Amino acid sequence: MDIWFQLRLSDRHSQQHCRGHDPVGSFPVGIAITPNGAFAYVANLNSNSVSVINTATNTVTATIMAGTGPYGLAITPDGAFAYVTNLNSNDVSVISTATNTVVATVPVGSGPVAVAITPNGAFAYVTNQSSNNVSVIEPLPTPWWPQCQ
Numbered sequence: 410m411d412i413w414f415q416l417r418l419s420d421r422h423s424q425q426h427c428r429g430h431d432p433v434g435s436f437p438v439g440i441a442i443t444p445n446g447a448f449a450y451v452a453n454l455n456s457n458s459v460s461v462i463n464t465a466t467n468t469v470t471a472t473i474m475a476g477t478g479p480y481g482l483a484i485t486p487d488g489a490f491a492y493v494t495n496l497n498s499n500d501v502s503v504i505s506t507a508t509n510t511v512v513a514t515v516p517v518g519s520g521p522v523a524v525a526i527t528p529n530g531a532f533a534y535v536t537n538q539s540s541n542n543v544s545v546i547e548p549l550p551t552p553w554w555p556q557c558q
Contacts (some may be wrong), residue, residue, distance in 0.1 A: 413543055433460035433469060441482040441491065443506060449503070450491045452479035459493055459502075461509055471509040475502040481523040485548075486530045492546070494521035501535060501546060517544035 434453025436472070441450050442464070449462040459479055461471040470523040476495025479502070483492050491504040494517075501521060518537025521544070526533045533546040 430442055433462075434458045434472065439482045441484045443484050444486060444488045448506070450482050450484065450493075450506075452482050452493055454478050454480060454496070459491070459504065473504055473509055473511065475504075475511065476500050476514065480521070480533075483524045483526045483533065485526055486528060490548075492524045492526065492533050492535075494523060494524050496520060499537075501533070501544075503548075515546055515547070518542050 426503045430493070434456030436450045436455040438454045439472035442448070448465060449464055451460040453460060453463065457475060457477055457479060459475050460469050461473065462468065468555060475493050476498035478495055478497035479493045480496040481494040483491070484506070488506055491506055493502045493504060495502060499517060499519050499521060501515045501517055501524065502511045503515065504510065505512045517535045518540035520539030521535045521537050523536045524533055531547065533548070535544040535546065536546045537544060540546045
């Protein structure tokens with residue numbers, strides 16, 4: 410049973426309907442929700458951008474240019490940063506969720522696709538499909554930028 414079928418089955422039983430579609434960039438592939446549930450960050454692979462959706466109004470409130478081929482996303486536990494893997498530029502864009510700007514770009518392995526952040530926010534782990542390895546990013550205290558190990 411795929412996700413679409415489960416959603417449709419749930420909709421039939423609850424009589425809830427889709428609230429509409431938010432226009433985002435081309436080929437949206439990844440999404441992450443801030444811990445407070447206020448915003449959804451969407452990676453748009455072919456637009457090289459990240460769309461920010463206000464979940465209360467279901468409107469796109471910002472479009473952020475990322476690296477080449479944004480793919481996977483994760484939000485830090487405190488909600489301060491979004492980490493975005495860039496499949497074709499082999500790096501990770503770090504976005505401040507307060508300003509919706511890229512504050513750092515961290516080089517990683519080849520073909521980064523997924524990113525996960527530890528519950529305490531101490532590390533971001535990035536899977537690199539083409540180099541068959543995992544990069545570990547350790548955010549440093551402000552004003553220093555994250556560095557890759």
